[in-house]
Amino acid sequence: MTCIEDIQKYNKLIQEDRMYTFLDGLDDQFDQTRRDILQQTPLLLIEQAFAQVRRENTRRTMMMEKEAEDSFGLTKGRDNN
Numbered sequence: 001m002t003c004i005e006d007i008q009k010y011n012k013l014i015q016e017d018r019m020y021t022f023l024d025g026l027d028d029q030f031d032q033t034r035r036d037i038l039q040q041t042p043l044l045l046i047e048q049a050f051a052q053v054r055r056e057n058t059r060r061t062m063m064m065e066k067e068a069e070d071s072f073g074l075t076k077g078r079d080n081n
Contacts, residue, residue, distance in 0.1 A: 019037075
């Protein structure tokens with residue numbers, strides 16, 4: 001092996017280790033997202049994984065706000081008379 005190949009392998013191992021550490025630190029509510037990320041081949045970059053988790057978090061937040069609006073009768077088109 002050459003030095004360049006060794007460096008590339010080492011960097012890949014470091015990236016994988018960071019990814020596993022990041023995924024291990026996620027709350028249980030992100031189990032499905034964690035599984036989706038781990039099933040992708042090749043393994044995503046940590047920035048891509050973070051973006052996917054953030055997207056899922058935003059989606060969940062929006063859904064919770066929608067449910068809260070529905071429960072208080074705040075949805076558009078509903079007659080409040």
